[in-house]
Amino acid sequence: MGRILLVLLLFYFHVNSSTYSPHSSAPLCLPEESSVLLQLKNTLSLDSKVSDSCNSTSPAKTNSWNETTNCCLWEGVTCDNDTAHVIALDLSCSWLVGSLPPNITLVNLVHLDLSSNTLSGVITSELLAELKSLETLDLSNNNLTGEIPAFLCRMGSLEVLDLSINNLGGNIPTCLGSAYQRRLSTIDIQMNKFQGKFPDFASEYLQILALNDNQFEGLLPRSLAKCTSLAFLNVANNTLNDTFPHWLGSLPDLKVLVLRSNRFHGGLIENEIASYSFSSLEVIDLSENMFTGSLPTIFFQNLTAMKSGSIPSPPAPPVTEAASNPNAPVFNCSVGNLYRSCMPDPIYWNYVEVVIKRFPQKLRVSNSLKYRFTIIDFSKNRFDGRIPEVLGELDSLKVLNLSSNHLTGSIPPLLVHMAAIESLDLSSNNLGGQIPPDLVYLASLAVLNLSHNNLVGPIPQGMQFNTFDIDSYSGNPGLWDCPLPIKCKRFPQPPPDPPRITDQDEEDDSQISFSWKAAMMGYGSGVVLGLSMGYIVFTTGRPWWIVRKIERDWQKNVTNWIRRLQGRRK
Structure with missing residues (x-):
């Protein structure tokens, strides 16, 4: 009798566990859409090489696709729980090689991600003609050529466009950034071969604009001031020739401004800057340009987002419908202050990773940089004058780089109030005086570079300063008394007088x-x-x-x- 009860109990638990298995709750794939997916699989080939941004040990996602199984359970495929239509297709890092498919007829598709493969060819209107509901299009990190088709401007549901890291060229369609774009919030076309005049953007819905690492030239268009929702602007590594865009300070949500490695010139004129706050700015990178003049105090006073209590903790990612399927693509929605729509792999954090890699390894291990990332990088310009003491008020600042300029005066003692600073680089300037001894209390400081200045006197000892290498202070002949445990030159001692040699010494010498x-x-x-x-x-x-x-x-x-x-x- 006991054995019978045991068998019945085991059967009961087996039935209930099957009822609540993830696969049993998945909708049944529509046959016509399964056929479209299998046709897509047969159109593309697989290559043993995989993008550097992918996990090379993971198998191709299409390996799980076959006509005998429910396509809603295939890796990279997400179906709507009510209608069973395919709404998301994530074939990123799938070892795909060949030309882009001629068309994709999944009319209910909302998210399409073919990034990080080896796809080639041009983007045609036929490819996307049937995708009326598409909100996210990610074709980044492939070998695509040609131009951006103007057809994309007519995709009324499109919110996120990522064509970065390809070989696309030509001019940007003027309609892409027009005020009539009511949904498009993210445009990422960085690391391509676009050239010519910087396109006009005037959409109040645009939040993310990444046009860096192309061949744009001329002025930064003043129409950007109309993009009142803009939070991220990266135009680094082009040949833009303009003065500092102080007028961008009118954008209330601008958090990241990257102008690095262009031909921006002139000064940060205090009268112009005073009218604009830049109060939300968390990252400003003006490095490798030709800016001149002094650093205006009013500019740093306005950076309220770099002061304590002003940067919120990152919100927890919301649970999406796709989360019910373990094979569904994961759309990162954690950056609520930057994105109003879910998008895969936010380029904000991509930029953060790129910046961190420019610093030594010991800075890269700081997890806090991913969540409260604040940086001021004015390096490799022609700024002169003194370092503003008001920088000490930025107690949430993580990275300050003023290296390779013509700054004079002494290091402000008030920098000790930058409690969150992790990297401080003031090298290759004309700074003099002593190193403020209170800087040893910067407990978070992991990287310090004061080399190649005119600093004098003792190097402060204790706490973090005992961990810095001698290279942090090289090129300052007036510095002395380096802290242990690093090696350092001391003041030279006079050599002792040579001993006199007597006759007796000569006799004993041979012995x-x-x-x-x-x-x-x-x-x-x-x-x-x-x-x-x-x-x-x-x-x-x-x-x-x-x-x-x-x-x-x-x-x-x-x-x-x-x-x-x-x-x-x-």
Whole structure:
């Protein structure tokens, strides 16, 4: 009887566990859409090579596709729970090679991601003609050529367009950024070969604009001031020739402004900047341009987003309908202050990763940079004058880089109030005076570079300053008293007077020649051992008394050895 009850219980739990399995809740794929997907699979080939941005050990997603199974359970496919239509297709990092498919007739498709493959060819209107409901189009990181078709402007539901990291060229369709675009919030066409005049953008719905690493030239269009929802603007690595766009300070949500490596010139004129706040700015990168003049105090006073309590913690990602399918694509919606729509792999964090990689490894390990990332990079320009003391008020600032300019004066002691600073680079300027001793209390500081200035006096000792390499201070002849455990040049000591040689010394010289050579060998070996032990202590933190004891014992043994040799010669 007991065995029968046990069998019944096992059967009961088996039935209930099957009822609540993830596969049983998936809708049944429509036959015509399954056929479209299988046709797409047969159109494209697989290559053993995979993009550097992908996990090379993961199998191709289309390996799970076959006509005997429910396509709503295929990897990379997401179906609507009510209608069973395919609404999302994520074939990113799927080892796909060949030309773009001629068309995709999944009329209910909302998200299409073919990124990080080896697809080639041009983007045709036929490819997207049937996709009336498409909101996200990601063809990034492929080998696509040609131009952006104007047909994209007529896709009324499109919110996110990512064509980055391809070989696209020509001019940008003027309609793409027009005020009539009511849905398009993200345009990412970075790292292509677009050229010519920078296109006009005037849509109040545009939030993300990444046009960096192309061949745009001329002025930054003033129409950008009409993009009142703009939060991210990256135009780095082009040949734009303009003055500082102070008028962008009128954009209330602008968080990231990257103008790096162009031909921007002139000064940050205080009267012009005073009218605009830049109050939401968290990242500003003006490096590798030709800016001149002093750093205006009013500009840094307005950066309220870099002050404590002004940057909210990242919100938790909302649960999406696609989350019910373990094979569904994951759309990262965690950056609520930057994105109003879900999009895969937000380019904001991509930019953060790129910036972090420009710094040493020990800065890259800081997880906080991904969530409260704030940076001021004015390096490699021609700024002059003093460093504004008001920078000390930016106590949420993570990275400050003012290197390779013509800054003078001393390092402001008030920088000690930058409690969150992790990287401070003031190298290659004309700074003088002493290093403020209170900077040792910057507990988060992981990278310091004060090299190639005119700093003098003692280097502060203690806390973080004991961890910095000698290169942090090189090129400052007036600095001295470097902190342990790094090696540093001390003030040179005068050499001792040479000993007088008497007649008696000359007579005894032949008798002690061997012992003198042996003593020199022992002395040289002792120096080597002493330096080696010093290095070990510096790098491991072992106490000095151990080294002194070992060195005394070793020298005593060498002395005894020399005496024994002298006795044998006699």
